[in-house]
Amino acid sequence: MPGIVPKRGIWINGQERAGASGKVLDVVNPYNGLTLATVSMASRKDSDEAVASASATFKNVMRNMPAYERAQILRRAAQEIRNGSKELIEIVVGEAGKPIRDATREIGRASTLLELAADYTMVQQGQVIPMDIVESGVNRTGIANRVPVGVIVAIAPSNSPVNLTVNKIGPAFAAGNTVVLKPSDQTPISALWLAAAFKRAGLPDGAFNVIIGEVEEAIEPLVRDPRVRMISITGGVPAGLAVLKAAGIKKVVLELGSSAANVVRADADISAAARSLATSAYLSSGQACISAQRLFVHSSIEKEFTKEFITATEAMKIGDPMDPAVEIGPMVSQVQVQRVLGWIQEAVAAGARVLTGGVAEARTIRPTLLADVPDNVTLAHSEAFSPIAVLQTFTEDDDVIERVNSSVFGLQAGVFTNDLRAAFRFGRDIDAGAIWINDSSRYRQDNYPFGGMKMSGVGREGVQYAIEEMTEWKFLGLKLGPS
Template identity: 40%
Template sequence: MIKTKKDLFINGNWIKAKEYRYLTSPYSGEVIASIPIATEQEVNLAIESAERAREIMKEMPAYERAAILERLVNMFEKRSEEAVEIIALEAAKPITTARDEVARTIQTYKFAAEEAKRIHGETIPMDAAPGGRGRAAYTVRESIGVIGAITPFNFPMNLVAHKVGPAIAAGNPIVLKPASQTPLSSYFLAELLHDAGLPPGALNVITGTGKVIGDKLVTDPRVVAITFTGSPEVGTDIRNKAGLKRVTLELGSNAAVIVDKGVDLGNIIPRCVKGAFSFQGQVCISLQRIYVHEDIYNVFVEKFVEETKQLKIGNPLDPETDVSALISKKDVERTLNWIEEARQEGAEVITGGAAEGNILLPTVLLNVSSSMKVSCQEVFAPIVIINKVQSTKEAFELVNHSRYGLQAGIYTENIHTALDAAERLHVGGVMINDIPTFRVDHMPYGGVKESGIGREGIKYAVEEMTEMKLIVFNRN
């Protein structure tokens, strides 16, 4: 096990904090590290450091920014198993799933390295307007300055990569506050980027309370943009306090899939089980709601439960483990309360519904009304509801009857139904013949309603992190 003491990473140096806390494993409860708690003074030092690096990063040519990211990729590839173990320990992510995350993290930084060389503007046909004759114009995209990044526990390396990668590609320094439960991944990244030649101050990693660090990043005028992944409540608070800062928010979800009649369930069932229970359902686009046509509902439920019961529960470091501990005891208690509330209101718990230590057993609920918390709120746990519908039209309405709108999926053999879904589902992304949990790292990713504003995916994040400037030559 990793048992180490970490310091704050500011201006390319490891800085001792006045206070530290123990980081424990969500699975075993054992202490795995000692983590610094930053004061407002230390947050200020990190912002100062980033501000000093602003001109250095802005003037750095694209090929150099790309080269730093390429060296980072090489280091990640060489130390990938170390990265995998860090994620498995601090997040209790099953090690095979952690290995997938590290592979995606490497891919994300590869995309960032490539995108650094593709940031460009366009020429404007000025003579298209009567007053534009004899003028030539073009646009460029410039870095915007210091970016504050606040990241969650569930993808402690890849969701960090979706903020740090495009920031470096665009020539922006960044101050990163990782989730309290998963700081080791970010300190590991800081070490790698330092060795890759990133200038001092271009990345600062500070850990501590959201109140101290988050409030300072959001309100300090030197920080010109905030990129945040987390809860809608915190996201709303950030937007209210941020003023004219750029804000990208990736917030909550209760993602749904529709299963139409006439589809072959052979491949769909394992895919849906994976979407519902991968990393204990602690995925932003985890499959939480399934709406199945009444013609195949009974068969779907039977096969889904059968597949769910094959999942192995246990130690995240065991390669055979499919489902391990939730991130905290508090989340176990919360989800058990939600399950019990649903049961008392008429829902049927067909499998699961109990916990073993900090592991919530994969849980399937039937006959769930849309007002129950397990349906209308984000469970962030291995819980899925399966409800019967008479038509896809009814299913569209149920999917849209949500405060969230990140991604949704539909399985259908009917092209007209697929096109209807693409048009009618009010979400940021519609997956045809796949679960809503699908994501690759260069696609635009983000939602509507309380799922957030702005888009991630390297190219799209770079657009959020750059400013368009217009240049016009008068040749008259």
């Protein structure tokens, strides 16, 4: 009936059920404020049962499931996403506030990622290791294989709730692991949709569990549980540090914050760079860890670049994320809107200039470009995760490389130049996990090693590289005769 809010729960051992904490989470559309669902949250007992289910399924089923069967499940799951894309897109738009054009791309990317994971399931290789490099190794040989780590806790964010979940669970299942997923409180509905889709695709019950709950009650027990052998989290630095502190001796992959730098040299195509960086900075209200935040523009082209950038920025449509023409939807919560307004006000009070934007609109911040931002304000050294970019100028490559590297973050960077030697130099000297030439820091695919340096994280994603993170080497030595 219209007006009835669906009641949802958690997902354990192949079934959705009510959480036992007695607490309820309202999932709210960030654009119109309507409640999409109420979710009964997990208790410590629920978390324990989720890990027990994942552990038993790993030991009894997944670790010995043939590669071709795992690949078939992943391909069927990819098809489930394609078949249900209309519903899933609407879920992402509703719970994350993501413009429908971006949500459509996200869902398409997720199904492609699962196909890629299926491909890599079939090509995992071991090594034959000769032992006769020393005299005592004669008549001995060895075989090294990669084996799944076991139970993985995956902690996913709200900004790309489907794709950044699939980034973790696809490689995990490809390698033969089981998963307990903790989605963002803002976006649990898409996580439950994925769990049901994988069940329909034939994933064994217990291989994929979803826990929605408070940190102390439900999440911290997952991280501390000795049956869990790996944690993979995409989130902020405080959350990553908390996981490291609580995890103990486990494998940990951290995809954390950024303050992505983009450099525009004097020889660049100014118009192309400006358009690319405006999109990179503001798409989906800048809520991506690789959004362009710090713009370093050569002083000789500052005026032309700024004019082109502002023109591209002010042409972007803000509003209802269900409108296909809208490029900038709401921020995920009004708490974040107020945080960002405070950062802008702090910067302006310290002498920064607002070149465009700087005010709230349609439950987000109008795309904002600031100049003359002092080094001691929050915006200068922290991840904005919002539609804000900071313009700075430079004259020498040495200087701008040093300023790019002055950040505690190092996830991705972009450099716009038509000088091949300069491109290689920036690629060598910038401290970041990936540097894109003539493309912005925001570009990402799922078949290269994605991850950061410094405070941006530990480990790598990207299907092949995530599978490596989610497996361990196991060695079998054989004595074939007398030494």
